[in-house]
Amino acid sequence: MQNALSRQLTPSQKKAVFHIEGPLLILAGPGSGKTRVITHRIAALIDSGVKPHNICAITFTNKAADEMRQRAVALGASAGAHISTFHSLCVRILRQYAHKAGISPNFSVYDDADQTRCIKQAVKACELDTTNFPPARMLDAVSALKNNLIDVDSFKTRADDFFSKTLAKIYARYQTILTDANALDFDDLLFKTAFLLRDCPDVCAELGNRFKFLLIDEYQDTNHAQYKMAKYLVSTHNNICVTGDPDQSIYRWRGADIRNILAFEKDWPDATIVKLEENFRSTPNILQAADNLIAANQNRKPKKLIPTKPPGPDIVISPFPDEMQEAQGLVKQIKEFTAKGASTKDIAVFYRVNSMSRVLEEAFIEEKVPYQIVRGVEFYSRKEIRDILAYLKILVNPDDELALLRIINTPARGIGKTTIDKVRSYAARQNVTLYDALKKADKIDSLSKSPKSKITSFVKMIEQFKKDSAGPVAPLAERVFTESGLVKSLKAIGPDGRNAIENVNELISAAAQYDDQTEEPSLLDYLQQISLFSDVDAYDTSTDRVALMTLHCAKGLEFENVFIVGVEDGLLPHERSNSDQNTDEMEEERRLFFVGMTRAKSGLNISYAKYRTIRGHVLRTIPSPFLFELGIEFNDTPAENHYHYDDSTSQDVPQLAPNQMVRHKKFGLGTIEEFIDMGQNSVVVVKFNSGQTKSLMLKYAPLKIIENS
DNA sequence: CATAGCCGCCTTTTT
DNA sequence: GGCGGCTATG
Numbered sequence: 001m002q003n004a005l006s007r008q009l010t011p012s013q014k015k016a017v018f019h020i021e022g023p024l025l026i027l028a029g030p031g032s033g034k035t036r037v038i039t040h041r042i043a044a045l046i047d048s049g050v051k052p053h054n055i056c057a058i059t060f061t062n063k064a065a066d067e068m069r070q071r072a073v074a075l076g077a078s079a080g081a082h083i084s085t086f087h088s089l090c091v092r093i094l095r096q097y098a099h100k101a102g103i104s105p106n107f108s109v110y111d112d113a114d115q116t117r118c119i120k121q122a123v124k125a126c127e128l129d130t131t132n133f134p135p136a137r138m139l140d141a142v143s144a145l146k147n148n149l150i151d152v153d154s155f156k157t158r159a160d161d162f163f164s165k166t167l168a169k170i171y172a173r174y175q176t177i178l179t180d181a182n183a184l185d186f187d188d189l190l191f192k193t194a195f196l197l198r199d200c201p202d203v204c205a206e207l208g209n210r211f212k213f214l215l216i217d218e219y220q221d222t223n224h225a226q227y228k229m230a231k232y233l234v235s236t237h238n239n240i241c242v243t244g245d246p247d248q249s250i251y252r253w254r255g256a257d258i259r260n261i262l263a264f265e266k267d268w269p270d271a272t273i274v275k276l277e278e279n280f281r282s283t284p285n286i287l288q289a290a291d292n293l294i295a296a297n298q299n300r301k302p303k304k305l306i307p308t309k310p311p312g313p314d315i316v317i318s319p320f321p322d323e324m325q326e327a328q329g330l331v332k333q334i335k336e337f338t339a340k341g342a343s344t345k346d347i348a349v350f351y352r353v354n355s356m357s358r359v360l361e362e363a364f365i366e367e368k369v370p371y372q373i374v375r376g377v378e379f380y381s382r383k384e385i386r387d388i389l390a391y392l393k394i395l396v397n398p399d400d401e402l403a404l405l406r407i408i409n410t411p412a413r414g415i416g417k418t419t420i421d422k423v424r425s426y427a428a429r430q431n432v433t434l435y436d437a438l439k440k441a442d443k444i445d446s447l448s449k450s451p452k453s454k455i456t457s458f459v460k461m462i463e464q465f466k467k468d469s470a471g472p473v474a475p476l477a478e479r480v481f482t483e484s485g486l487v488k489s490l491k492a493i494g495p496d497g498r499n500a501i502e503n504v505n506e507l508i509s510a511a512a513q514y515d516d517q518t519e520e521p522s523l524l525d526y527l528q529q530i531s532l533f534s535d536v537d538a539y540d541t542s543t544d545r546v547a548l549m550t551l552h553c554a555k556g557l558e559f560e561n562v563f564i565v566g567v568e569d570g571l572l573p574h575e576r577s578n579s580d581q582n583t584d585e586m587e588e589e590r591r592l593f594f595v596g597m598t599r600a601k602s603g604l605n606i607s608y609a610k611y612r613t614i615r616g617h618v619l620r621t622i623p624s625p626f627l628f629e630l631g632i633e634f635n636d637t638p639a640e641n642h643y644h645y646d647d648s649t650s651q652d653v654p655q656l657a658p659n660q661m662v663r664h665k666k667f668g669l670g671t672i673e674e675f676i677d678m679g680q681n682s683v684v685v686v687k688f689n690s691g692q693t694k695s696l697m698l699k700y701a702p703l704k705i706i707e708n709s
Numbered sequence: 710c711a712t713a714g715c716c717g718c719c720t721t722t723t724t
Numbered sequence: 725g726g727c728g729g730c731t732a733t734g
Contacts, residue, residue, distance in 0.1 A: 060724085087724055111724095112723080112724095186723085250722080251723075253722065254724080352721070352722075353720085353721055353722075354721085354722085355721095377723080414710070414711095416710045416711080417710085419710090533724095534724060535724095550721085550722065551722080552721090552723065574721055575721090576720095576721055576722090588722095615719090615720065
């Protein structure tokens, strides 16, 4: 069997696959066949007598887990190994040992939208101003604390300045809100599991005995909580194998600690280290440029990228006048590629921010090129989907106040704000949950007859659903959709409603699929699973479409032809990352570009636009400084109007004279100071009454001419 | 209590 | 430029 498994493996790959006992660090460069090595390793472990259920492999996304499971089975490994993400593993552990973790097993998992609502509530409850304490910032801070396993009490004792003390209050309040709702956010899943393992040696031993072999992929992107989890899990058997590439660490902002992989040898002094430096994916010219780029990072261990493929086409760097023409040019290029026989599904477009997908999408539609935007969570943030899911969540976890408040009057059933406020204050007085208060609506004196009966029938409906909530999910979801009145209310709003109904039907189909594929389908399990759904998980590789995704999503994937768009200063590197050279943030942006480039097997096309509309403002841009680090000569002058964008934006621009009055959508009234006639590209300098002076491109700027009367 | 329309907020990347 | 939340109105 070893022979069968080791076929077509290089010597270092073989070492990584067959080094069974003890800690192992696999430093794997891009395209080094790392995924292959891991799946082979799982098969080799089983082959050497390890029971499948004694293996736990942790991947970065659910999709990666699914693929790994399939590949391992295809290699002849019997199924049964636990392969999942850290978060899924935590859900499983926490559900099993809920009582020991001090939680209830039917907990809701709060996503970022839920988190935002809760943190806002917390900031408000602390009677703080949201301008001085912006909820998004507070959430980041709380998240960072949890990722570093700092609990409320220990943070309180160490908080010595005003800000920290305030943050401690918000943190405490936020946790109370979540606890009261029997909810855990993404960070809690890791946090609670790590503390469970720390505080319950019996649980730790039990899991350690079960998972005798632990494999962690993308180890460079683990955070402190995940690191601790790993340490606890392997404390008995010491069989830990991690793989990763410090040059591909792109989640520092989310708490990922690159030191975890850099210090692996210190943590496990008897560790074996295998380097996989050969690259089987990209052409030598792509690797050379990627290497030139990443070499600019100061804070790194130098590493080789050894090419194994024959030379391929040159990297193309194309400037465009603006993002519309960039999109148009991109789609035209893709058409040329496919006309020459390239497969549509083997083409990907990467961008730094999600908002850039819009203009690309328009061009794909216009040119009728099939595409998919890889953004899985978007579906779950639609109103109608959140509504139906809120109904289902309540059946499992009636304490989930966020879900309850969402549906109590959706569709409208005459339970308005005043009524809800009365019930809430009753609940607070009696120290019961909102749902319990609703159940006792009859006893709430402040309520008059009509709202009482409306509440009663709502509770009755929910209780009815609850009775039949065991078993498969899809039929229940369908029933809830109809009987809650959601379908009816959506039908009533016309075409948009039809669309919404379609979406819910899609959800029900997905639930049916879950029912089919799961041995014992349960609503709780289903809800907890879909809450851990990630963007790439929605990536459908079976259809022939161009994949559009963020650079972060691109991690772990590969394509024959890659297009990276919007490679401009301020976008990549993003302006929000500290723009000083060689700060940690700048280096992470560089790694992000590195990850994007090294996804390409043969065609790598980089583009940027000289003008880009950002949040409604047309801004002049400059090429990303990273472009000058690639060691490639390129021409900064766009092929003017090469790709004519047939749109109102390229209509004739007016001739303007100084002193002409204009009104700008954003800046208000202003006077023309100068008119630079460049035909389509005429520029005006406007002095606005607000005091600021702007130079604007006429074909983009939303300027209205005020007639002199 | 429902609805529409407006204001003001945020806006990097995601499990 | 988009969305959530708030307010004014029916």
